[in-house]
Amino acid sequence: MKKKVIVACGGAVATSTVAANAVVDLAKENGIDVEIAQVRISEIASNLPADLIVTTSKVKRDFGVPLITGMPFISGIGVDKTKAKILEVLKK
Amino acid sequence: MGIIGDAINYIIDMGASAMLPLVIAVLSIIVGVKVGKAIRAGLMVGVGFVGLDLIVTLMNENLGPAAQKMSENFGLSLNVVDIGWPGMSPITWASSIATVAIPVAIGVNILMLVLKLTKTINVDIWNIWHMTFTGAIAYVVTGNFAIGIAGVVVHAVIAYKFGDLYAPLMEDYFELEDITVPHGTATYLAPIACTVDAVIEKIPGVKKINFSLENLQEKVGVLAEPIVIGGILGGIVGLLAGYDFKGAFQLGIKMSAVMVLMPKITKCIMEGLMPLTERMKEILTKRSGDSEFYIGLDPAILLGDSDVVTAGLIFIPLTVLIAVIVPGNVILPFGDLATIGFFIAIAVAVHKGNLFRTLISGSCIMFFTIWIANQAIPWTTALAQSVNLTGGASQIAALDQGGCPITYLFTQLFTRDNMFGFAVIGIIYVICMIFTVRLSKQRAAALKEENY
Numbered sequence: 001m002k003k004k005v006i007v008a009c010g011g012a013v014a015t016s017t018v019a020a021n022a023v024v025d026l027a028k029e030n031g032i033d034v035e036i037a038q039v040r041i042s043e044i045a046s047n048l049p050a051d052l053i054v055t056t057s058k059v060k061r062d063f064g065v066p067l068i069t070g071m072p073f074i075s076g077i078g079v080d081k082t083k084a085k086i087l088e089v090l091k092k
Numbered sequence: 093m094g095i096i097g098d099a100i101n102y103i104i105d106m107g108a109s110a111m112l113p114l115v116i117a118v119l120s121i122i123v124g125v126k127v128g129k130a131i132r133a134g135l136m137v138g139v140g141f142v143g144l145d146l147i148v149t150l151m152n153e154n155l156g157p158a159a160q161k162m163s164e165n166f167g168l169s170l171n172v173v174d175i176g177w178p179g180m181s182p183i184t185w186a187s188s189i190a191t192v193a194i195p196v197a198i199g200v201n202i203l204m205l206v207l208k209l210t211k212t213i214n215v216d217i218w219n220i221w222h223m224t225f226t227g228a229i230a231y232v233v234t235g236n237f238a239i240g241i242a243g244v245v246v247h248a249v250i251a252y253k254f255g256d257l258y259a260p261l262m263e264d265y266f267e268l269e270d271i272t273v274p275h276g277t278a279t280y281l282a283p284i285a286c287t288v289d290a291v292i293e294k295i296p297g298v299k300k301i302n303f304s305l306e307n308l309q310e311k312v313g314v315l316a317e318p319i320v321i322g323g324i325l326g327g328i329v330g331l332l333a334g335y336d337f338k339g340a341f342q343l344g345i346k347m348s349a350v351m352v353l354m355p356k357i358t359k360c361i362m363e364g365l366m367p368l369t370e371r372m373k374e375i376l377t378k379r380s381g382d383s384e385f386y387i388g389l390d391p392a393i394l395l396g397d398s399d400v401v402t403a404g405l406i407f408i409p410l411t412v413l414i415a416v417i418v419p420g421n422v423i424l425p426f427g428d429l430a431t432i433g434f435f436i437a438i439a440v441a442v443h444k445g446n447l448f449r450t451l452i453s454g455s456c457i458m459f460f461t462i463w464i465a466n467q468a469i470p471w472t473t474a475l476a477q478s479v480n481l482t483g484g485a486s487q488i489a490a491l492d493q494g495g496c497p498i499t500y501l502f503t504q505l506f507t508r509d510n511m512f513g514f515a516v517i518g519i520i521y522v523i524c525m526i527f528t529v530r531l532s533k534q535r536a537a538a539l540k541e542e543n544y
Contacts, residue, residue: 061309
């Protein structure tokens, strides 16, 4: 089944593009079919429902969907841990 | 000149927006990206440029005349539309200086790290466009390539130093350890917030004021979305311009389209640059194993903080209001409205989330930046014309990055056409910097105390 992932950042241009690419590559490697919605943080609510939200900044608001910080994709530090967390949600 | 010289001239003659795709593809191949992927990346950059011209034309042809009519009706002067950073960044990337700006900015960073002049390792290649902007403007205004490169260097040095200065604020407020944002926009305006904070601290009574707007984001809902902001703003400008309901409604829908499509198009350029920037990031972060360094990231990572979101929402209408108040202002804020957070994100950290203070310093910041952006209109227009990305407008303005004091001061140094403005902005900025260094030291000391 296709999983929907919302990838959000401040401007929907720079950091979310990096994070979205990382999520797509990760899903491909693991044979998971994903659909990405790359948006600004203010647009998350309108793009629900989804299976997972990945944001490149800390978002405290609860959307009722698993939310993972994709900041490691930007900084390059702790990428493996984040990938594992994302896979855990997507494999459910 | 021979064959090689002719070839180089031929490529340069194609225009920057055709040249950069080629340069990006070649550079990508050089750093080890696969040929097919590199060609795709280069083409994607070209797609971004073509798309941007389409969208800016759509904006200028529709919002431009409406803004003019509105101004006539109300005795205002807001007839130059702000294209914002989604519009200004592609124009900057298309400038001839952009191709050398990336290695120059990275080189400055490495040199400063080696000489222990900074602790910031900037992996945010996309935002090198801010540093490039200063160089591109200086080059287009003076016609001297060396001055242009000097502009990139100066802006880069200041940005990395800002990265060091704000590192304690990133840790104590945003809880981001060993991370900072050596960014073009967010950093250079925060010194104003540092000054406002120091002044408020001295005023009895006022220094105790604080309020918060819990859950403003949930309450305003879709109103905060770019698509709705564009629609409302377009509709209101249409009505104020004296259009009938039909005309205003059509303008609103077109502006919704601009708001939604603009970042999607700018994203193409980011996508094209990505294979290159990802490789650069790998090379740069290899050396950052120990915690003696700060990793420099895009301030987009701050825009999810709820206090930043709340302040950003309030500043959408407030910025339009400030634009009306600034004496002699001709810019109608538009392209930057949905991401005002970039201007005030660090101010929020300076005030530790005190919304009252953020409103005051944010107003000063927007006033200051709108004022500078006005003086920079001839320069931003010249830059856009030099790369054929004016979208049919006779004047181009952008709050982000036209309102940059670093660009302004650096370029004025060589043109000297407004010494009064140069002196006033220079003095204000130097004073603000003193307060910034002071605040950074205070916050770093407080952090140290906490940790022991």
